Amino acid sequence: MKTVRIFSIVMAIVLLAVAVIPFAATSAATRSAAITSPAQAFADAALGMPLLAPMSASMPLVNLSFDTGTASPNDYMCTFVSQSPADWTRMRPRRDFDMKWTVRNSGLRMWHASSIALVYVGGQRMQTHGNKAYLSGNVGRGSKTTLIVDMNAPKAPGTYSALWSLVAGKKNFCRVTITLTVTR
Numbered sequence: 782m783k784t785v786r787i788f789s790i791v792m793a794i795v796l797l798a799v800a801v802i803p804f805a806a807t808s809a810a811t812r813s814a815a816i817t818s819p820a821q822a823f824a825d826a827a828l829g830m831p832l833l834a835p836m837s838a839s840m841p842l843v844n845l846s847f848d849t850g851t852a853s854p855n856d857y858m859c860t861f862v863s864q865s866p867a868d869w870t871r872m873r874p875r876r877d878f879d880m881k882w883t884v885r886n887s888g889l890r891m892w893h894a895s896s897i898a899l900v901y902v903g904g905q906r907m908q909t910h911g912n913k914a915y916l917s918g919n920v921g922r923g924s925k926t927t928l929i930v931d932m933n934a935p936k937a938p939g940t941y942s943a944l945w946s947l948v949a950g951k952k953n954f955c956r957v958t959i960t961l962t963v964t965r
Contacts, residue, residue, distance in 0.1 A: 832843040834895045858888035859947065859955035862925055877909075882928045882945075882957040893918040897949050899928045901957070904943035907932040928957065938963050 796905035862883040872878070886892055894916040909931045920926045928947075935941050940962045947955035 809943075836886055855929050856888050856890045857892070857947075857949045857952060857954040858886075860885040860887040861957065864957070864959070866959075866961065868917060868958070869962060871962050874934060874936050874938070874963050874965075876934040878932055878934065880907075880930045880932050880959050883925055884928065884955055884957070885925045886920045886922055888954070889922065892916060892926070892947070892949075894918050899930065899945055900948045900953075902944040902946050902953070904958070905935060905941035907935065907941065907959075909933055909941055932959075934961065934963050936963075938965055 801945075811954060862885055864883070865876060865881045866872075897916055897920075899914040900918075901908060914928065914930050916926060916928075918926075918941075930945065940960065942958055942960040944958050946953040946957070
């Protein structure tokens with residue numbers, strides 16, 4: 782245990798030195814002479830002087846933008862209320878069941894049945910009627926709804942999970958899962 786601690790301390794010192802020395806060398810170079818080109822700095826580094834090679838003081842500017850459309854992040858949100866069957870339920874192979882998730886619309890917008898869908902995202906395919914289910918009606922702010930998907934338990938014994946999500950346009954905003962155990 783003591784060896785691990787000492788090794789961690791030595792590695793932290795080495796990483797700190799590697800991070801600080803190039804900047805110190807660059808700072809000294811800028812005070813005494815003109816900054817060399819990035820190509821020259823690369824050539825010097827390739828010749829075995831990576832810690833002492835002058836570095837360019839400028840960095841490329843990277844702009845990140847996220848297209849959220851006209852919806853704010855709080856427009857579509859949900860709060861999980863309950864599910865049936867519960868996670869880790871034991872089932873016989875190929876048993877037919879209805880997966881039910883009850884969720885509350887905790888966002889700022891109404892969920893319109895014509896524009897919101899429950900979509901299969903990944904995991905074990907247990908659904909019997911495709912990868913999409915629709916709301917039974919509009920769901921107002923603060924209201925609850927039950928999402929229902931017809932499923933069959935897998936054939937082989939084991940533990941299986943599936944992930945589903947409500948989708949508004951291209952935004953997944955309400956993820957729900959089922960994890961069950963298939964027994965003999």
